[in-house]
Amino acid sequence: MTSKKTAVSISSILVLLLLLTQPLFPQRTKSSLSAGNQRHSEKSLKDNRYFFNFINTTITNSGTEEEKSLFIEAARRDMISRMLYMKFAFNPAMNEIRSTQLILIELFRIIAVREIDSAAQLLNEIAPEVLKTGNKASKKYMSLGYRSVDWAEKVMIMSDNLPEKNYSIKIYEYVKAIKNAKYCKRYGIIALIENRIPPEKRGKINYNKFDNVKNLIDQYIPENQEKYNKIHLDNFYKIENSVSVYDIFTSSPELEKIPEYKNYIMEN
Numbered sequence: 001m002t003s004k005k006t007a008v009s010i011s012s013i014l015v016l017l018l019l020l021t022q023p024l025f026p027q028r029t030k031s032s033l034s035a036g037n038q039r040h041s042e043k044s045l046k047d048n049r050y051f052f053n054f055i056n057t058t059i060t061n062s063g064t065e066e067e068k069s070l071f072i073e074a075a076r077r078d079m080i081s082r083m084l085y086m087k088f089a090f091n092p093a094m095n096e097i098r099s100t101q102l103i104l105i106e107l108f109r110i111i112a113v114r115e116i117d118s119a120a121q122l123l124n125e126i127a128p129e130v131l132k133t134g135n136k137a138s139k140k141y142m143s144l145g146y147r148s149v150d151w152a153e154k155v156m157i158m159s160d161n162l163p164e165k166n167y168s169i170k171i172y173e174y175v176k177a178i179k180n181a182k183y184c185k186r187y188g189i190i191a192l193i194e195n196r197i198p199p200e201k202r203g204k205i206n207y208n209k210f211d212n213v214k215n216l217i218d219q220y221i222p223e224n225q226e227k228y229n230k231i232h233l234d235n236f237y238k239i240e241n242s243v244s245v246y247d248i249f250t251s252s253p254e255l256e257k258i259p260e261y262k263n264y265i266m267e268n
Helices: 002-021 030-062 065-086 090-133 136-160 167-196 210-220 222-235 245-251 261-267
Strands: none
Touching: 030 065, 030 090, 030 167, 030 222, 030 245, 065 090, 065 245, 065 261, 090 136, 090 167, 136 167, 167 210, 167 222, 210 222
């Protein structure tokens, strides 16, 4: 009898020692998964707010029907995900956030390609005049423009090759590509203005002020005044009309056009 008790005691001690010496891995319960989705949802919703604010001007000023359609669908799903988050339905909220960002990835890539192409085209249109006159300041701005569009292409390729599951990171890279394409257009306009203004004005103009550049476009690029003013407006993230595409969307979201919306309302 004593030997049996001793054997049991020794076995208990061995089990205890094994538990103390081996790493313990907590199980991921439903509550822990929900808490993880809550934290992830909160960060992703902040990211999405930035993405919509950033791209809203470009969509409003020059968006195609395809781009506007993607933008509206993403905005609807974003609004639904915010409603679910407010109701503490973090798991379905996270699902809608992923759906939103997948649409935004497609949208931002389409716009990045379009912005890069139009930026390169603008520089190529200006280049012959700048090269013909040989103005040093103009050539410098042209060089900066080509460098920006080249960098935009590289950043876009980097984003293309990121894993799709890196949703926010992928979109942020497309944001960088679009920004660089817009920098390129700004440099192109400055190069043309510098090439045409009187010598005594060169190097004395603050091109970071919106009104300064607009007045110079009206004065020195009269043959393409409307075209360059639109580009200039967009470069400074201003909209041509007082009402943006996002403003129109928020006035009538029509969330019922998202198939899952009715189920979310019933279940949450």
